[in-house]
Amino acid sequence: MNSNGELGxxxxxxxxxxxxxxxxxxxxxxxxxxxxxxxxxxxVLDPTALDRLFDADPEADLQVTFEHDDRAVEVRPDRVSIVDPDRDATEGADHDGSCCE
Incomplete structure (x- = not known):
């Protein structure tokens, strides 16, 4: 987890x-x-609509934010960030994107 409370x-x-x-x-x-x-x-949301939004213009400066299971999810064309606002910044672990490489 980083100083912003980002889980991964x-x-x-x-x-x-x-x-x-x-x-x-x-x-x-x-x-x-x-x-x-x-x-x-x-x-929580329509995955097809999310895909269509990002597929429409991959270069757009687009951001979609929503909550899933008490975690804030921020989606950008090149990154997905998961933030747990209830956790102390010293808890948890950073996710380096290895799931997707």
Whole structure:
């Protein structure tokens, strides 16, 4: 976890869709496999709509922020950040994006 309370982040690799990057980052931050994510992403937002938004203009300065299981999720074209506002900045571990490389 960094000084901003960020639990982890994932960087874009290849052609990964925004929804895939979000699912992988959330799972990594929680220490689980993506299929164990609860609630599933589709219960929080429409993954297809998220993908379409980012696919429309990959170079756009776009940011989508939402909450998933009490964690703030920030999605940008090149990065997904997961922040747990209830945790002390000294707890947890940084995620280096290795789930997505």
């Amino acid at each position: 982040s994932a960087t874009t690799v290849g052609d990964e869709r925004a929804s895939t990057r979000v699912i992988e980052a959330l799972a990594t931050a929680r220490g689980i496999v993506p299929t164990e994510l609860d609630p599933p992403l589709y219960r």
